[in-house]
Amino acid sequence: MSVFRLFILSLLTCFTVSTLSAQSDKEQLANTQLIGRDTSVVIKDSTQKKNVAKKHIPRIATNRSWLIPGWGQAYNKQYWKIPVVYGILAIPSVAFVYNNNMYKKTKFAYEALFKAQLPQPDSTDYRLIDPQLRGLSISSVQSYRNAFRRDRDYSILWFVLAWGLQVADATVFAHLKEFDVSDDLTMQISPTFNPQTRTPGFGLVMSLKNPDKKPRQVR
Structure with a gap:
């Protein structure tokens, strides 16, 4: 009788241990599936974010070009255009500096010559005239002054046009960046x-x- 009881007790113990082990395995499997789902969700989300980040937005290229010349071309990964952009902008900039300096000199020379030809001449500023302009007549100095002033104003216009040109270039090529040129077309x-x-x-x-x-x- 004692042997039978011992056998029943052993059988119940084995059954209980096996049941607990099975439940533990089920819990581990469920946790593994949940972790796998979470990992897949994270991977999917990161992939979507990566795809969204890689999307080329033309508006960004336009805004960056308005702020800093060549920044839009850098966003389009056309780095070779940056020196070209600054080279084009440098031409009207140098022209503005030169014409503005010559305009100031010719303006001062014209005013000094005009004072020297008054009924009561004032030759105080005559000796300060640029040596290249001192031997010219007042009409010639006036013509040079007007020409340098006109060229200075034109250089500002060309600088604005060059700035707008690089903005248009960045915008157009940003739109063409997403243009499909594959073999399926x-x-x-x-x-x-x-x-x-x-x-x-x-x-x-x-x-x-x-x-x-x-x-x-x-x-």
Whole structure:
């Protein structure tokens, strides 16, 4: 009788241990599945964020070009254009500095010559005139003054146009960055014949990058 009780007790003990072990395995499996799902969700989210981050936005290139010349080209990864941009902007900048300096000199020379020709001449500033302008007549100095002032104003206009040109360049190439130029885009021209009018013609077949749709034919 004692042996039978011992056997029953051992059997219950084994059953309990096996049940607890099975429950522990189920819990570990569930936790593993949850971790796997969480990991997949994290990977999926990170992949989506990475794809969103890689998207090229033309508005960013435009705004950056307005702020700093060449910054939009750097956003488009066209680094070779940056020296070209600054070279184009440097031309009207140098022209502005030169013409502005010459305008100040010719303006001062004109005013000094004008004072020297008054009924009561004032030659105080005459000796301060630039040596290259001292031997010219007052009409010639006036013409040079007007020409340098005009060229100075034109250099400002050319600088603004050059700035706008580099903004337009960054904007256009930012839009073309997302333009599809893969092999799936095709356009073919083939001869056709119209049986109703009995006249030949040409057919234009355009294949867009959409495998679900058939090529569209335009005649």
